[in-house]
Amino acid sequence: MKTMRVALLGFGSVGQGVVRVLGEKDLPLTLSAIADSKGGVIDDGGISITEAFSRKEKTGSCGKPKVTAMDIVRSNAYDILVEVTPTNMATGEPALTHIRTALELGRHVVTSNKGPVALAHRELIALATKKGVELRYEATVCGAIPIIKTLRDGLLGNEVKALFGVMNGTCNYILTRMEDEGLTYDQALGEAQEMGYAEKDPTYDVKGLDTAIKLIILANTVWGMDAKLGDVDVTGIDLITPQAIQLALDEEAAIRLIGEAIPSRNLLRVSPRIIPRNHPLLVEGTLNAVTVVTDLAGELTFIGKGAGSIETASAVIGDLLSIREQYAGRP
Amino acid sequence: MQVSMKLEMKDTPGQLVRVLEPISLCGGNIIAVIHQRDPESESDTLDVQIVLDLPAGRLPAVVDQIKVLGVNILRIDEERLLHKQSLIMIGHIMHTDISDTVDQIDRTGYAEVSELSLKMPAINERSSARITLRTANRKDMENAVALLRKVAARKELLIIEPLEEMT
Numbered sequence: 001m002k003t004m005r006v007a008l009l010g011f012g013s014v015g016q017g018v019v020r021v022l023g024e025k026d027l028p029l030t031l032s033a034i035a036d037s038k039g040g041v042i043d044d045g046g047i048s049i050t051e052a053f054s055r056k057e058k059t060g061s062c063g064k065p066k067v068t069a070m071d072i073v074r075s076n077a078y079d080i081l082v083e084v085t086p087t088n089m090a091t092g093e094p095a096l097t098h099i100r101t102a103l104e105l106g107r108h109v110v111t112s113n114k115g116p117v118a119l120a121h122r123e124l125i126a127l128a129t130k131k132g133v134e135l136r137y138e139a140t141v142c143g144a145i146p147i148i149k150t151l152r153d154g155l156l157g158n159e160v161k162a163l164f165g166v167m168n169g170t171c172n173y174i175l176t177r178m179e180d181e182g183l184t185y186d187q188a189l190g191e192a193q194e195m196g197y198a199e200k201d202p203t204y205d206v207k208g209l210d211t212a213i214k215l216i217i218l219a220n221t222v223w224g225m226d227a228k229l230g231d232v233d234v235t236g237i238d239l240i241t242p243q244a245i246q247l248a249l250d251e252e253a254a255i256r257l258i259g260e261a262i263p264s265r266n267l268l269r270v271s272p273r274i275i276p277r278n279h280p281l282l283v284e285g286t287l288n289a290v291t292v293v294t295d296l297a298g299e300l301t302f303i304g305k306g307a308g309s310i311e312t313a314s315a316v317i318g319d320l321l322s323i324r325e326q327y328a329g330r331p
Numbered sequence: 332m333q334v335s336m337k338l339e340m341k342d343t344p345g346q347l348v349r350v351l352e353p354i355s356l357c358g359g360n361i362i363a364v365i366h367q368r369d370p371e372s373e374s375d376t377l378d379v380q381i382v383l384d385l386p387a388g389r390l391p392a393v394v395d396q397i398k399v400l401g402v403n404i405l406r407i408d409e410e411r412l413l414h415k416q417s418l419i420m421i422g423h424i425m426h427t428d429i430s431d432t433v434d435q436i437d438r439t440g441y442a443e444v445s446e447l448s449l450k451m452p453a454i455n456e457r458s459s460a461r462i463t464l465r466t467a468n469r470k471d472m473e474n475a476v477a478l479l480r481k482v483a484a485r486k487e488l489l490i491i492e493p494l495e496e497m498t
Contacts, residue, residue: 164494239489243450243459244419248491250448251417251461258494274419274493281494 002328005044006320007033007078009069009098010085011052011062014112014139017313018082023049028328029080029320033072037085040067042077069094073101080108080323082316084139087115089204089213096120103127103135108327110319112139112312118213118229121220134326136319141214142167142288144311145304146318151222151292158294160222162262167214169286169306170198170205171237171257175272176284179245179254185238197286207236208257208270215259215268223263235271252277332467333362333413334390335382339403342377346400351381353396360384378405387467412443412465414472418479422488424449424458433462435482442466442475 006022006029008015015036022031033042034052038061041047052062073081081102087095092115099109099116103124111117116124117137128135138148142165151160166172170192177188189206192198204210212232219225237257248255251274258273258281275282280301283289288306293299305311340346347364354361363382385393390409397404424432433444446463464479466472476492483490 235489239421239457240491241421241450241452241457241459243452244421244491247419247448247450247459247461253493255419255491260494272489272491274417274491276493279494 002324003028003030004079004320004324004328005030005032005077006080006082007031007035007042007072007075008082008084009035009072009095010083011036011056012084012086013309014084014312014316015082016053017309017311018084018316019049019052021310021313021317027317027321028324032077033075035063035067035069035072036061037069039063039065040069040072042067042072042075044077069098070101073098074105078107079327080110080320082320083109083111083113083116084316085113087113089115089209092116092119099124099135100127103131103133106131106133108134108136108323110136110139110316110323112137112316114140114210114213114217118216118220121217122226134323136323137217138319139312139315141217142290142302143169143304143306143308144314145288145290145302145306146315147218147290147292147302148221149318149322150300150302151218155292155294155297155300158296160292160294161264162260162293163215163218163222163290164258164260164281164293165215165290166256166281166283166288167211167259167290167306168205168208168257169288170202171208171211172283172288172306173197173286174206175237175240175245175255175257178240178242179249182242182246184242185240206238208234209236211257211259211270212268215261215270219261219263219268222261225263227268231268233267233269233271237272240272248274254282256282332385332387332390332409333382334385335380335408336404337406338379338381338397339376339405340379341401342375346377346402347379349400350379350397350402353393354381354383354385357389357393358386359389359393376403412445412467414466414468415445415463416472416476416493417446417461417463418476418493419491420460420462420483420488421491422457422483422486424460424488425451427486427488429460432479432482432486436464436475436479439475439478441471442478 030046040063056062095113096116174188212234216227253274260269281289289303291301365380445465448461451458
């Protein structure tokens with residue numbers, strides 16, 4: 001079986017998940033380079049995964065200080081770049097430069113980084129097309145749910161009329177806990193932070209920005225829009241009261257943060273919504289769910305884990321294998 | 332517009348068909364016909380209840396044509412506002428003049444607030460309310476919700492809308 005060489009940038013939760021899966025499963029992929037913010041390693045024959053983990057534990061870096069992420073991007077040691085570094089959401093950096101450079105060099109890119117895909121989707125796709133390579137980003141939206149592959153391949157021939165979804169596990173966890181235990185917003189947020197489901201500064205999640213960015217990525221992918229964050233009408237969940245949740249419960253309904261895209265109405269919106277108890281989008285805890293409305297297939301709803309090291313790695317690995325299937329063995 | 336009518340007519344063959352004719356001719360839709368024949372009755376008349384869906388403004392013409400047939404209309408009930416939608420508001424609902432908020436909807440002439448459920452956890456804290464709107468049709472509901480959204484924005488109230496069905 002012809003393998004492809006993979007360089008991985010970023011050794012956080014997603015990066016470690018990808019490396020673990022590569023180590024455990026006999027996949028036609030060779031990890032030839034790896035780097036985090038403090039250092040890197042290149043080994044064309046395949047780097048030792050156990051060494052990378054033990055180095056990370058001892059030195060705080062999976063690699064050696066002499067080798068930087070950019071050294072790897074510019075090297076000839078890989079066929080596919082996996083970009084899973086922490087990103088500045090305003091600029092998309094450093095991921096944006098890594099991705100752009102790799103594509104320029106004619107390499108495929110797989111990323112879980114929302115920033116560059118949301119900020120420069122059109123430019124990056126055009127660049128990949130020009131160079132005859134792939135840019136895949138399944139892991140940017142709804143973690144383990146293969147929503148982008150489904151929209152792009154699984155529903156070929158359909159017109160996608162609308163998309164709705166619960167796309168942020170943090171918000172869904174908070175709302176679920178407020179509902180189940182009658183907690184206030186602050187109490188539920190505190191609990192989510194303790195459980196590791198919410199960041200210390202939760203703004204990005206609870207104000208609906210994370211959902212808005214995922215919505216943009218989906219809309220730009222499905223309808224070829226060039227939507228930016230400013231095009232989305234965004235309301236978060238931080239002002240929701242336990243009484244409001246009780247009022248919804250009284251009518252056999254619940255409140256969830258929903259991302260919604262309906263191009264025929266020029267609508268891109270993120271807002272808390274009232275959802276009937278029996279609605280398929282009404283998921284509990286940190287789960288994600290997306291409903292796709294199409295002309296041929298009707299309505300389809302996908303439910304799955306929206307975050308997690310191995311769950312997100314599942315999306316990255318899927319993209320890698322899909323590229324290998326399509327390109328391995330080609331000159 | 333949905334209308335329910337109770338009619339008293341002669342118990343003769345073909346009479347009911349003649350009564351229903353003007354309704355179909357004006358583009359109305361007959362939803363139900365309920366016969367109420369009392370076997371004990373000595374009278375030669377028959378009570379019939381009909382439920383119809385009529386285009387707006389056609390009711391007076393239909394009533395006239397039914398009367399011409401010598402049919403007695405005992406009662407007419409209009410169920411005007413069939414569409415119902417509940418929304419939740421959060422904020423300083425009382426202090427931003429709740430009666431004005433309700434009035435703005437009621438004054439439209441096409442929408443009404445039919446229910447309001449208010450929860451006030453403590454003085455000076457934000458309150459939460461469930462407000463139920465009624466309109467004659469879907470388009471009016473969209474307009475009413477858009478109006479409420481505008482009023483809420485001005486009063487700095489958060490509005491939580493239902494996720495509407497696409498189909």
